[in-house]
Amino acid sequence: xxxxxxxxxxxxxxxxxxxxxxxxxxxxxxxxxxxxxxxxxxxxxxxxxxxxxxxxxxxxxxxxxxxxxxxxxxxxxxxxxxxxxxxxxxxxxxxxxxxxxxxxxxxxxxxxxxxxxxxxxxxxxxxxxxxxxxxxxxxxxxxxxxxxxxxxxxxxxxxxxxxxxxxxxxxxxxxxxxxxxxxxxxxxxxxxxxxxxxxxxxxxxxxxxxxxxxxxxxxxxxxxxxxxxxxxxxxxxxxxxxxxxxxxxxxxxxxxxxx
Numbered sequence: 124x125x126x127x128x129x130x131x132x133x134x135x136x137x138x139x140x141x142x143x144x145x146x147x148x149x150x151x152x153x154x155x156x157x158x159x160x161x162x163x164x165x166x167x168x169x170x171x172x173x174x175x176x177x178x179x180x181x182x183x184x185x186x187x188x189x190x191x192x193x194x195x196x197x198x199x200x201x202x203x204x205x206x207x208x209x210x211x212x213x214x215x216x217x218x219x220x221x222x223x224x225x226x227x228x229x230x231x232x233x234x235x236x237x238x239x240x241x242x243x244x245x246x247x248x249x250x251x252x253x254x255x256x257x258x259x260x261x262x263x264x265x266x267x268x269x270x271x272x273x274x275x276x277x278x279x280x281x282x283x284x285x286x287x288x289x290x291x292x293x294x295x296x297x298x299x300x301x302x303x304x305x306x307x308x309x310x311x312x313x314x315x316x317x318x319x320x321x322x323x324x325x326x327x328x329x330x331x332x333x334x335x336x337x338x339x340x341x342x343x344x345x346x347x348x349x350x351x352x353x354x355x356x357x358x359x360x361x362x363x364x365x366x367x368x369x370x371x372x373x374x375x376x377x378x379x380x381x382x
Contacts, residue, residue, distance in 0.1 A: 144175050144300045150259035150266045153294040155227025155244045161192075161220075163250040168273040171284065172301040175269075180309035183256075183273060185218075192218040194231065199309065211311065213321045218243060231258065234322055247290055251275060253283040257291065270296065277306040 170181035184195040196214045216233040220226055231243040241260035248254035254273035259266055272279070272287045288298040 144269070145262075145265065145267045147265040150242065150261060150268065151295045153244055153246055153257045153259070153291075153296065155225055156246055156248060157227070159227030159245055159248075160250070161226050164245060164248060164254065168254055168275065169277050169306060170271050170304050171274050171279045172272040172303055173269070174271075174300045174302065176302050176304070179305040181271075181304045183271070192220075192229075194218055211320070215322065246294075247287050248273075253279055253287065255287040255290070257294075257296070268296065270298075270301070272301070 165185045165187065168183045168185070170183060173181060178198045180197070180199040182197040184197070186193050186195065194216050196216070198212055214233060216231045218229045218231050220229050222228065227245045229243040229245075230240045232240045239260075241258050244257045246255050246257050252275060256271040256273065257268070258270070259268040270291060272284055274283070288301070291298050
């Protein structure tokens with residue numbers, strides 16, 4: 124993990140809470156799509172609208188990797204966009220299906236979620252054009268919820284958008300929390316870019332934390348060594364100058380006459 128990326132993780136965590144809305148009480152009951160086919164839902168989706176976010180270029184990639192179901196959320200970070208820096212931020216969570224008879228109802232775990240797993244439902248899709256996700260998580264004083272309207276392309280017909288919003292309203296979830304996502308100026312940065320940040324299930328593993336600590340420790344040792352070497356050079360230079368310019372007091376002393 125790049126050294127600058129470590130600092131960006133805190134910024135990402137602080138702003139990710141803005142992708143939800145917070146309410147008192149328990150989560151509204153939203154029914155998952157009956158007969159949902161997960162395999163047909165896999166792949167790239169563009170987020171057309173999402174609850175309470177100012178970030179752009181949102182994408183969801185649903186993938187199966189070594190038997191594990193994952194969601195990779197990609198976006199441009201709003202804070203870096205504001206100051207004019209192109210950036211890519213990818214956040215990977217793991218999904219599980221508690222009940223095989225209800226495959227549209229899943230549980231998601233993201234590495235920076237302090238509250239643990241959240242309900243994650245696909246409540247509408249035709250697999251080829253549009254999809255809709257609803258997520259809700261219980262917290263100490265109530266719950267936080269989020270929803271996303273998805274498209275297989277960067278645009279979506281208002282017909283599908285209205286269909287999803289109306290369906291969400293039937294579950295008692297306010298659709299006025301949706302923000303429109305801009306996909307007009309999305310760039311993919313080189314993987315070596317310091318502003319290409321990835322956060323996944325292993326980002327905060329013991330091995331990665333140890334390696335990061337080792338990198339920081341090595342940097343500190345290198346800095347101290349460089350400083351010590353610099354001090355040594357200055358001392359040797361001063362000592363050499365003093366030796367070469369030392370005067371014989373018998374020859375160079377001034378004659379002082381006292382009247």
